[in-house]
Amino acid sequence: MSETVLEARGLCKSYGAQPVIYDMNFSLPAGRIIGLLGPNGSGKTTLIKLAAGILTPTSGEILVNGREPDEVTCGLVSYLPERTYFSGWMKASAAVDYFADFYADFDKNRALTMMSHLGIHPDSRLRTLSKGTKEKLQLVLVMSRAARLYLLDEPIGGVDPAAREYILRTIISNYAENSTVLISTHLIADIEPVLDDFLFLRDGKIVMQSSTDEAREKYGMSIDGLFREVYRC
Amino acid sequence: MLGKLIKHDMRSLLRLILPLTLAIIASALLCTLALRLVVSTASTGDGSGYEIMIISSLGAYIFLNAAAVLIYPTVVTILIMYNFYKNLYTDEGYLTFTLPVKRSSILLSKFLTAEFWTFISFVVTSGCVAFAIFFGTATDTLYNTDIMPFIEFILQFVDVTFTAPLIFYIISMVAGSLFQTVIIFLAITIGSIVAKKLKLLAAIGIYYAMDLVTSIVISVIGFIMMIPSFMSDSSALLSSITLQPLVNGIIYVGFAVASYILTNSLMKNKLNLP
Amino acid sequence: MKRLMWHIDGSAPLYLQLASSLRYSIVSGERPAGSRIESVRDLAADAKVNPNTMQRALVELEREGLIETRTTTGKFVTDDASIIERTRRDALDELIAEFTVRLHAIGCGSDEAAKRIKELANGEGTGSAAIGADGGTAE
Numbered sequence: 348m349s350e351t352v353l354e355a356r357g358l359c360k361s362y363g364a365q366p367v368i369y370d371m372n373f374s375l376p377a378g379r380i381i382g383l384l385g386p387n388g389s390g391k392t393t394l395i396k397l398a399a400g401i402l403t404p405t406s407g408e409i410l411v412n413g414r415e416p417d418e419v420t421c422g423l424v425s426y427l428p429e430r431t432y433f434s435g436w437m438k439a440s441a442a443v444d445y446f447a448d449f450y451a452d453f454d455k456n457r458a459l460t461m462m463s464h465l466g467i468h469p470d471s472r473l474r475t476l477s478k479g480t481k482e483k484l485q486l487v488l489v490m491s492r493a494a495r496l497y498l499l500d501e502p503i504g505g506v507d508p509a510a511r512e513y514i515l516r517t518i519i520s521n522y523a524e525n526s527t528v529l530i531s532t533h534l535i536a537d538i539e540p541v542l543d544d545f546l547f548l549r550d551g552k553i554v555m556q557s558s559t560d561e562a563r564e565k566y567g568m569s570i571d572g573l574f575r576e577v578y579r580c
Numbered sequence: 581m582l583g584k585l586i587k588h589d590m591r592s593l594l595r596l597i598l599p600l601t602l603a604i605i606a607s608a609l610l611c612t613l614a615l616r617l618v619v620s621t622a623s624t625g626d627g628s629g630y631e632i633m634i635i636s637s638l639g640a641y642i643f644l645n646a647a648a649v650l651i652y653p654t655v656v657t658i659l660i661m662y663n664f665y666k667n668l669y670t671d672e673g674y675l676t677f678t679l680p681v682k683r684s685s686i687l688l689s690k691f692l693t694a695e696f697w698t699f700i701s702f703v704v705t706s707g708c709v710a711f712a713i714f715f716g717t718a719t720d721t722l723y724n725t726d727i728m729p730f731i732e733f734i735l736q737f738v739d740v741t742f743t744a745p746l747i748f749y750i751i752s753m754v755a756g757s758l759f760q761t762v763i764i765f766l767a768i769t770i771g772s773i774v775a776k777k778l779k780l781l782a783a784i785g786i787y788y789a790m791d792l793v794t795s796i797v798i799s800v801i802g803f804i805m806m807i808p809s810f811m812s813d814s815s816a817l818l819s820s821i822t823l824q825p826l827v828n829g830i831i832y833v834g835f836a837v838a839s840y841i842l843t844n845s846l847m848k849n850k851l852n853l854p
Numbered sequence: 855m856k857r858l859m860w861h862i863d864g865s866a867p868l869y870l871q872l873a874s875s876l877r878y879s880i881v882s883g884e885r886p887a888g889s890r891i892e893s894v895r896d897l898a899a900d901a902k903v904n905p906n907t908m909q910r911a912l913v914e915l916e917r918e919g920l921i922e923t924r925t926t927t928g929k930f931v932t933d934d935a936s937i938i939e940r941t942r943r944d945a946l947d948e949l950i951a952e953f954t955v956r957l958h959a960i961g962c963g964s965d966e967a968a969k970r971i972k973e974l975a976n977g978e979g980t981g982s983a984a985i986g987a988d989g990g991t992a993e
Contacts, residue, residue, distance in 0.1 A: 380904055401677050401853045422680035432675040434666075436595070448584050449679050512902065519899040540868055540903040563867075 350412070352377045352496050352527040353398055357407035360393055360551075367393045369551040370407070375527055375544075377495070382538055383531035384570075385548035386578060391531040392429065394548070395500045398529075399426040411496060422450070425494035429501050431481050435474030439467050439484065446488050452523075458491035461517065479510055486514055490521035497528040503537060511537055535571040545570060547577055581681040585689035592667065593697055596659045601704055604652050608708035611645040614638040615716030649708050656701040660694045661764050669772035673853050683848040687765070691840070694761050702757075745822045752825040755832035759839075763790040766839040769846050794835050798828050872901060872911035880920055880931055881942040891921065891929040 353375040360368040368390045375381055383391050396402040397409045400416030411420040433442050439462060447455045462469070465483055473481060486502060499518065503511045511534075519541065522528050532538050539559065547555040554577065555562075559570055566573050618638050621631050667676055668686070676686060718724040764787060771783025805820045805827065879885045891897070891912075898908040912929065915921040919937045923929050932938065957967055 396853070399678055401674060401851060403850055403852055418680050418682045421678050424678070426674075426678050428674045430671045430674065432671050432673075434592075434672060445588070448588075449581070449681070515902040516899040519902065519905065520895060537902075540901075540907065543904055543906060 350377050351375065351410075352412060353529065354410045354413075355394075355407070356410070358394075358397065358404055358409050359406045360390075360397060360402060361405045367551050368397070371551070371553060373546065373553055373556060375529065377527055378525040379543040380522075380528045380530070380541055382535075382542040382545040382570075383529055383548060384533070384535060384538075384545055384574060385531075386533060389548040390551040391548055392500055393551075395426075395498045395529070395531055396428075398496075398498055399424060399428075422452075423495040424498060425489045425492040425496070426498045427486060427489040427500060427502060429504075431473075431478075431485060433473050433481075433485075435472065437473050438469065439471050439473060439476075440469035442473065442484065442488065443469075446492070450492055452493040453488075454491045454493065457521070458487055461487040461491070479506055482506065483510065483513065483517075486517055490517055493523040493526075495523075495526050497522055497526065499528065499530045501532055502530060503532055503534055515541060535574045536569075539570045542570070547574070549578070581679075582685045582689060585679075585681060585685055586693060589663075589667075589689050589693040590696075592663055593660065593693055596663060597656055597697055597701075600652070600655065600659070601700070604649060604704060605708065607645050608649060608712060611642050612712045612716040614642050614645075615712060616718065618642065619717055649705055653698070653701040653705055656697060657760075657764075660697055660761075661768065664690055664694070664765060665768050665772070668847075669768070669853070677851060677853065683851075684844050687840075687844050687847055690765065691761065694765075695758065698757055698761065745825065748822065748825040748829065752829035752832065755829035755836070759794070759832040759836040762836045762839045762843070763787055766790065766843045769843050773846055773850055773852060790835070790839065794831065797835075798831050801827060801831065868903060869907050869910035869914065872903065872908060873914040875901075876911060876915055877918075877920065877941065877945070880915075881938060881945055885931050887931055887935055887938055888933045889931050890927075891931065893928070 351374050353373075355371045355373050358368055358371040359366065371394070383394065385391055393402065397404060398411060398416065400421065408415060412423055414420050416424075433445075437445075443455060443458050443462065446453045446458070459469070462484065465480065465487070467476065467480060467484060473484075476484070482502075486499075489497065489499070497518075502514050502518070506514065515537070518528065518530070530538060530541075542559050544556070544558045545562070546553050557565075562570060562573060566576075568576075615638075618635050621635055666672055667690075677683070679686075713724070714727060715723050767783040767785075767787040767790070770786050771779040771781075775782035802824055805823065806817070876885075885891070892900075894905050894909050894912065897912075898905040901908065912921060916923065918941065919934070920932055920941060921929055922932055953967075954964060957964065
């Protein structure tokens with residue numbers, strides 16, 4: 348089934364007079380792992396936040412499964428932002444229960460298993476965990492959902508190589524069958540083997556969209572190399 | 581889903597407000613004891629320096645406690661609003677606003693839990709004051725035996741003409757509380773979502789603006805209601821005075837509803853989390 | 855079973871390199887004949903690659919007869935020892951071909967090399983590396 352999971356039509360987003368996303372058009376099919384690639388400030392996080400519904404477009408539209416972001420799309424989308432969004436006083440088990448409470452597609456046992464592999468005691472308060480552990484816990488919760496679209500904002504940025512490995516393995520092992528995973532990152536080399544497709548973003552516009560295989564064949568280089576070419580200053 | 585939101589909101593607020601409430605109640609109990617000591621020392625004592633010391637130190641404690649009990653409802657409101665802001669417009673908002681629930685349910689849950697705890701704080705405050713008066717002003721009996729006869733004496737005069745104004749007064753109190761909760765919600769929402777700079781200032785400004793506008797409307801309408809009584813006799817004056825609280829209550833509710841709708845609309849259509 | 859090392863660089867399409875690593879693990883006996891192979895998802899997660907890419911690698915090996923899919927139970931290394939043996943022989947031939955090219959670059963012949971290999975394996979003669987019978991380097 349190749350329905351369109353995420354679509355943008357004439358999407359624009361400005362903060363005041365400053366445009367961040369400019370007349371963006373794209374369509375992402377189901378069942379693909381897609382990289383949202385670009386340097387910092389190119390609009391990756393803004394695009395993901397628009398898809399998640401916590402930003403409102405200035406004009407144009409963004410559609411998840413054909414709907415504008417609302418409570419129904421929130422049930423279809425599993426979003427991992429760059430920040431920790433649980434209160435520090437919460438216990439780890441409470442965070443798991445919170446997800447179980449609100450999300451019908453949440454696999455509690457899987458999350459608890461992954462949590463114990465991380466060495467997180469269920470009764471530990473989140474503020475006692477290191478930043479890296481908190482990020483991994485959030486990833487575990489997000490990936491334990493059987494969502495239609497996973498939005499992962501810089502999941503491997505700013506973590507050590509061992510953590511990066513864990514994160515990539517967790518993503519690959521857990522995403523639901525035939526769902527789409529949109530990963531934004533500026534670390535191309537690590538993410539390239541995982542991707543089916545990619546989008547290059549620059550200054551709020553899409554400058555290239557292709558499958559990784561086609562691009563490698565067409566340009567005769569890795570996506571990492573292609574990225575350096577395209578973004579050469 | 582609304583039930584789940586309420587459950588989690590209640591849990592967050594409980595964590596913030598319950599310790600404070602228990603402390604206030606405990607302090608009020610101690611205060612009542614102190615009051616009894618002061619009353620008995622003052623009435624039976626001989627004015628020695630030792631007694632003056634006891635009375636003044638206990639008196640200071642009683643005064644502080646009274647101040648605390650009076651400030652307590654305001655502190656509860658601050659805690660409620662802090663929780664509202666933190667859960668919606670800080671990093672936690674990334675979690676709250678991506679839940680598969682209607683935005684209107686999120687607001688409704690916040691509103692209901694806020695009103696619940698506001699009511700609790702009112703009950704606790706009244707209860708502490710009543711308790712202190714009832715048990716604290718007695719000397720050789722457990723409770724002040726003058727109070728019940730006094731209340732019965734007052735109740736003699738209560739008849740139909742008193743119940744209507746009393747009910748109207750209660751209505752205007754409740755409406756005022758709803759109004760205050762909602763305009764603070766609106767102020768925080770406008771400050772966080774709409775204002776680009778100086779968000780806190782914008783929030784405070786909105787709050788006072790709403791308060792001022794409502795007060796002006798209440799005064800104007802109150803004055804209009806008084807006009808007939810200038811023309812005719814005192815019975816018109818009495819009925820307009822009686823009706824005043826009800827009219828105020830309706831005005832409060834009207835503004836509260838408008839603010840609630842506006843807040844709901846902003847949350848639903850204009851959300852932009854930084 | 856020790857953890858499989860996935861050798862990945864930019865020299866060839868990813869799925870071929872994955873197939874190569876899997877092939878090595880089979881001929882070396884790390885994955886014994888008839889043993890079960892993990893799901894595509896698990897293999898992909900371990901290698902940190904897209905499951906579709908891993909699937910293509912498995913398809914390659916199925917073409918060669920090294921892997922067979924038994925419906926409902928999953929994928930298994932073939933029971934057929936002759937196929938594994940043939941693959942092992944092919945891998946050895948490939949190694950030797952590479953080795954021979956480098957031998958000629960230093961002006962040595964195959965016979966000299968074969969003799970020297972035997973000597974070092976028996977622990978005779980000096981050399982900067984003494985080769986143990988199992989292929990490891992003795993201290």
